Amino acid sequence: MKTLIRQATIIAMGGPEGDAPFTGDILIEGNAIAAIGRDLGAHPDATVIDGRNRLAMPGLVNGHLHSSEQFFKGRYEKMPLEVWLLYAYPLLMGPQIPERLLYLRSMLVAIESLRGGVTTICDCFFDPPIFSIERLGTVFQAYGDAGIRANVTNSVINIPVLDTLPHAREIMPAELQKLLDGGAMITGKAYADYCEAAFRAFDGGGGGRLRYMVSPSAPQRCTIDLLEACSALAISHDVPFHTHVLETKTQAVTGHEIFGKTLIRYMHDLGVLTRNVTIAHSVWVSDEDMALMGAADCSVVHNAISNQKLGAGVAPLRRLIDAGVNIGLGTDGASSNDTLRIFDVMRVAALIHAASGPDYARWLGASDILKAATIGGAHTAMLDRQTGSLEAGKRADLILLDTDNSIYTPMNDPRKHVVFGENGSSLRLVMVDGEIVFRDGRLTTVDEAEIYREVREAVPAWLAEHRAVEDRNRVFEPHMAEIHRRATTTDIGLDRYAGDMPAWPGTNR
Numbered sequence: 001m002k003t004l005i006r007q008a009t010i011i012a013m014g015g016p017e018g019d020a021p022f023t024g025d026i027l028i029e030g031n032a033i034a035a036i037g038r039d040l041g042a043h044p045d046a047t048v049i050d051g052r053n054r055l056a057m058p059g060l061v062n063g064h065l066h067s068s069e070q071f072f073k074g075r076y077e078k079m080p081l082e083v084w085l086l087y088a089y090p091l092l093m094g095p096q097i098p099e100r101l102l103y104l105r106s107m108l109v110a111i112e113s114l115r116g117g118v119t120t121i122c123d124c125f126f127d128p129p130i131f132s133i134e135r136l137g138t139v140f141q142a143y144g145d146a147g148i149r150a151n152v153t154n155s156v157i158n159i160p161v162l163d164t165l166p167h168a169r170e171i172m173p174a175e176l177q178k179l180l181d182g183g184a185m186i187t188g189k190a191y192a193d194y195c196e197a198a199f200r201a202f203d204g205g206g207g208g209r210l211r212y213m214v215s216p217s218a219p220q221r222c223t224i225d226l227l228e229a230c231s232a233l234a235i236s237h238d239v240p241f242h243t244h245v246l247e248t249k250t251q252a253v254t255g256h257e258i259f260g261k262t263l264i265r266y267m268h269d270l271g272v273l274t275r276n277v278t279i280a281h282s283v284w285v286s287d288e289d290m291a292l293m294g295a296a297d298c299s300v301v302h303n304a305i306s307n308q309k310l311g312a313g314v315a316p317l318r319r320l321i322d323a324g325v326n327i328g329l330g331t332d333g334a335s336s337n338d339t340l341r342i343f344d345v346m347r348v349a350a351l352i353h354a355a356s357g358p359d360y361a362r363w364l365g366a367s368d369i370l371k372a373a374t375i376g377g378a379h380t381a382m383l384d385r386q387t388g389s390l391e392a393g394k395r396a397d398l399i400l401l402d403t404d405n406s407i408y409t410p411m412n413d414p415r416k417h418v419v420f421g422e423n424g425s426s427l428r429l430v431m432v433d434g435e436i437v438f439r440d441g442r443l444t445t446v447d448e449a450e451i452y453r454e455v456r457e458a459v460p461a462w463l464a465e466h467r468a469v470e471d472r473n474r475v476f477e478p479h480m481a482e483i484h485r486r487a488t489t490t491d492i493g494l495d496r497y498a499g500d501m502p503a504w505p506g507t508n509r
């Protein structure tokens with residue numbers, strides 16, 4: 001089957017034009033881009049899509065999200081990470097979510113992503129305490145059914161939470177500590193066996209659209225044998241070692257208090273800071289950390305909105321880029337962001353770094369952001385040979401935006417309209433792997449109304465159970481707040497907060 005997009009405004013993000021917009025044609029054959037150029041001539045055997053008043057660009061990449069938060073949008077606010085985690089990822093857990101809700105939750109992620117022009121997602125979901133191949137299969141099933149490209153992983157933690165936070169053992173009362181300790185934790189070997197089974201069962205599914213990746217939650221939350229096992233798996237399967245590092249100041253203090261070094265230096269010294277490593281956040285990294293990350297050729301997924309929702313600070317993005325670190329964009333979960341719209345993340349990321357200082361030559365611009373949202377993001381997913389740019393031979397993952405509206409009229413630089421003006425409302429067509437999955441307001445792969453109906457019917461009862469779980473965890477909140485307060489008053493020689501919010505009472509910060 002052939003499709004020819006005729007005379008669209010194209011931002012290819014690769015090939016001879018780079019990100020420079022031009023008017024041209026795109027020929028799609030099967031699941032791949034067969035040709036792209038200013039005039040490909042007539043192809044009588046192709047279905048023609050009129051590209052006039054359309055902007056064609058690569059599908060967006062959401063380099064970091066957690067489907068486990070999808071039912072929590074619009075639920076929390078005004079909490080830093082360490083406090084919010086108590087409710088979104090409760091320490092005293094409830095039962096695992098029923099299988100059908102697991103499917104619906106993942107399907108909502110796919111629907112929202114495709115409706116926002118995202119063709120590739122990296123889903124790092126949590127499903128403790130049991131690692132189940134069947135339940136992982138349910139998540140893959142949803143992404144397979146929706147027709148999205150997805151890297152999926154079931155994230156792992158095997159260190160008791162109180163040993164991952166600075167001063168937690170001093171601050172948390174003994175009777176509460178007892179509630180959190182105990183219970184066998186998964187070993188590196190057992191997680192590796194689980195991952196090998198997951199690679200066999202799912203990696204390469206959906207005609208190559210679906211990949212399994214490994215995800216140690218964070219270096220301070222995993223034993224050394226587990227980090228080493230994850231690193232070996234990522235390298236041998238050529239997939240990301242997808243992790244969280246230095247999102248908050250509390251985590252920066254964790255490195256100094258627990259390991260006597262930064263968490264990046266800790267990963268480096270263990271030999272697990274490799275080119276397979278994709279780091280979500282990277283807000284509180286030091287100059288030396290950035291140099292190590294650049295030398296290792298690793299990637300960062302920048303979650304500009306989530307970092308502000310959780311008050312984590314502003315990541316030093318220009319300096320990471322200067323250090324040679326590849327950058328992608330992520331929404332993070334739908335609870336620390338409330339949407340999965342990468343267009344929103346693009347706009348915020350394009351604006352917030354100007355708050356870092358007056359040297360405007362170093363502010364981020366539309367080209368930096370477009371790169372991070374497409375080919376840079378594909379690189380963070382280790383999928384840059386398949387997707388992220390419109391080039392002959394690559395998989396046909398693309399979007400068409402309508403430019404016959406107020407966002408693009410009059411047209412100046414299309415790149416700047418997309419980054420500073422687009423909110424997703426211009427989206428007319430989404431193609432993943434050569435298949436049109438969204439067109440003129442409707443997903444072609446999923447009965448959305450039926451999914452929403454089932455969610456509205458089934459999820460409130462589950463959320464009521466979750467409210468009971470939240471209530472049981474509230475007892476920890478004052479102590480988590482104190483851990484946060486104590487860590488954020490510690491001087492670690494760098495500051496990632498913007499603005500001049502008054503210090504905590506009686507301290508400098």
Ligand SMILES: [Zn+2]
Binds near residue numbers: 064066280
């Ligand atoms: Zn995250």
